Amino acid sequence: MSTSTNSARKPPPLICTVDLVLLTLRDEQLQVLLLKRERDPFAGALALPGGYVHADQDQGCEDAAHRVLRDKAGLEGLYLEQLATFSGPGRDPRGWSVSVAYVALVDAGRLARRALPAPGCSWLPVDRLPALAFDHGHIVEAAVARVRSKSLYSSLPAHLCPEPFTLPELHAVYQAVLGESVNPVSFRRKMDELDILDAVTGAKRAEGPHRPAQLYRLRKEFRQRLRLVGRGLKA
Amino acid sequence: MSTSTNSARKPPPLICTVDLVLLTLRDEQLQVLLLKRERDPFAGALALPGGYVHADQDQGCEDAAHRVLRDKAGLEGLYLEQLATFSGPGRDPRGWSVSVAYVALVDAGRLARRALPAPGCSWLPVDRLPALAFDHGHIVEAAVARVRSKSLYSSLPAHLCPEPFTLPELHAVYQAVLGESVNPVSFRRKMDELDILDAVTGAKRAEGPHRPAQLYRLRKEFRQRLRLVGRGLKA
DNA sequence: CTAATAGTGTCTATAAGACACTATTTG
DNA sequence: CAAATAGTGTCTTATAGACACTATTAG
Known part of the structure; x- marks a missing residue:
């Protein structure tokens, strides 16, 4: 195992983790799951759920991300996408670290039905966060920028809408994520073009006295992808 | 340093590297820089330039990427962006590995003026690659998809065009990258909208007998970003 | 003058936004 | 019927593509 160039020398020990930006929509706001850290560094501060990559059981960082979701949030089968990788000597006081960050989306209905809300875990609106541990504030920023940008031209917000849903409900979700009103006609045209919805036979009754809206579900093919x-x- | 939960146990040793997809445009084709591997694994096969992250000198993976570019390709100050992170137990036979992949762009003129072409390094068209070492074939695919997609709505291809350039030359670069013809009027309008060019006083003479084209350079602000x-x- | 490419003016096509209209429900 | 929201028809507006036109050079 001799090395002939400096770039082939034994790698120094690095901290390699995954971090999850798990987002949901509550009170018409994007909210992110944060955990109160019990240990140093940043004991007492809020941080993203995360964990070490386990070389003995994970088939990749995405596996590790799904594992973290299951273990720390009790959630499985969510939409998940890689965000970016954050690294450097300063972000974790324990040493040079690499964190592969993922964005996951869950609808509020599924959260309500879930078993454990878990102690020390909280949902906070992404636009009014306190200082977070590590560089997690920046990671959340990047995640929110990604989600808002993709919401303009993809089915992404559908993953934040409890099924079955009506088009007006999904419209409201798009507007909440984007933080601005969306033309209803353009919205319906876009949903038509996306072709991601299955109409459910049977209409939902609205609260007041008016025409009920058609119910839809996400087509199976688009449950785990956009x-x-x-x-x-x-x- | 005791651990109270399984997720806080000492991380297992991981191989953590950066890999570079360095692209240029030659013969109207996107080409990627590949190095012939001298050592196992994959001795003799072509691979992307890459290297271990050096915790003692790099301020982040992006630093490591710039270092690899400098050491392995003799190039500095290129446009560079993080692509994605590839990981898993199978991609490197030496063990569970994490590779943060970057895309870098260089114009062919700069390559021609550069000191060393370096032995064992070659430029190959991205659309006709042999099997590469590790999962580098997939990484190149992802890089090319990113570059083509961003070329539709950004200044990215300008980084592949030797300066100073004319609008018809830049137009040709956009077309070569996208692999399809681009409406010339739309192209000029888009360049106007992008507002990334400085006209150079003095017009370039075309090959044949016809009106010469105005020369441009990329505005300084957009040399390192899009x-x-x-x-x-x-x- | 012609030939050739650079660059523009403007019409057409497409797709998003605006807005009025119809549809369907409860009371 | 009125009231309220669901959903559609269609006009307007913005922007990309098509195409013809002018501009500028060499010979």
């Missing part, structure tokens, strides 16, 4: 279109709702 | 617009040239 449908993208070339052009979005706005620029 | 300008994005809301909507692109096509869907």
Whole structure:
């Protein structure tokens, strides 16, 4: 195992983790799951759920991310996508670290039905966060930017909407994620173009006295992935 | 340093590297820099330039990527962006590995002026690659998809065009990267909208007997980053 | 003058936004 | 019937593509 160039020398020990930005929509706001840290570094501060990659059991960082979701949030089968990798000597006081960050989405209905809310874990609106542990504030920022940007031209917000849902409900979800109103006609056209919905036979009754809205579910093919279109709702 | 939960146990040793997809445009084709591996694993096969992250000198994986570019390709100050992170037990036979992949762009003129082409390094068209070492074939695929997609709505291809350049030359670069013709009027409008070019006083003479084209350079602000617009040239 | 490419003016096509209209429910 | 929201038809507006036109050079 001799090395002939400096770039082939034994790697120094690195901290390698995954961190999860688990987002949901509550009170018409994007909210992120945060855990209160019990140990140093940053004991007492809020941090993203995360954990070491387990070389003995994970088939990749995405596996580790799913494991963290299961162990720390009790959730499985969520939409998950890699966000970016954050690294450097300063982000974790224990040493040079690499964190592969993922974004996961869960609808509020599923959260309500879930077994354990778990102690020390809390949902906070992404636009009014306190200082977080490590560089997790920046990671959340990047995640929210990604989610908002993709919401303009993809089926992403559907993963935040409890099923079955009506088009007006999904419309409201898009608006809440984007933080601005979306033209209802353009919205319906975009949903048509995306072609991600299955109509459920039977209409949902609205609260007041008026025409009920058709119920839909996400087509199976798009439960774990997005449908993208070339052009979005706005620029 | 005792651990109270399984997720806080000492991390197992991981191989953590950066890999670079360095792209250029030659013969109207996107080409990628590949190095012939001298050592196992995959001795003799072509691989992306890469290297271990050096915790003692790198301020982050991006630093390591710049270092690899400098040491293995003799290039500095290129446009560089993080692509994605690839990981798992199978991609490197030496063990569970994490590779943070970056895309870098260099114009062919700069390559021609560069000191060393270096032995064992070659440029190959991305659309006709042999089997590569590790999962580098997939990494190149992802990089090319990213570059083509971003070329529709950003200044990215300008980094592949030797300066100073004319608009027809830049137009040709966009077309070569996208692999399809681009409406010339739309192209000029998009360049106007991007607002990334400085006209150089003095016109370039074309080969044949005809009106010479205005020369441009990339504005300084956009040498190391992209300008994005809301909507692109096509869907 | 012609030939050739650079660059523009403007019409057409497409897709998003605006807005009015119809549809369906409860009371 | 009125009231309220669901859903559609269609006009307007914005922007990309098509195409013809002018501009500028060499010979």
